[in-house]
Amino acid sequence: MVDDLVPIFALMIPIVAILSALVVRPWLRLKERQMQASSAATAEKAAQYAAQTERLEQRVRVLERIITDRGIAVADEIDRLRDDRTTDPRPLN
Numbered sequence: 001m002v003d004d005l006v007p008i009f010a011l012m013i014p015i016v017a018i019l020s021a022l023v024v025r026p027w028l029r030l031k032e033r034q035m036q037a038s039s040a041a042t043a044e045k046a047a048q049y050a051a052q053t054e055r056l057e058q059r060v061r062v063l064e065r066i067i068t069d070r071g072i073a074v075a076d077e078i079d080r081l082r083d084d085r086t087t088d089p090r091p092l093n
Contacts, residue, residue: 067074
């Protein structure tokens, strides 16, 4: 009985190899292309986030410089602007 299965198994080895070449390789290539596209999109988003972070850091540096250079004057300006806003005769609508 086992001796009868040996030729069948011997024939199945090349059949499985051919099927894997026809099915598995293209699937693996597709997955590789999908991963490359995904990594490219991720890299682009990371670059955009880095650029935005840099812009925000520059703005914070400017604000810090304004505050440290003109600390009391800025507080006085804010108070003056607040007072101007409360006495503004224009309607809020």
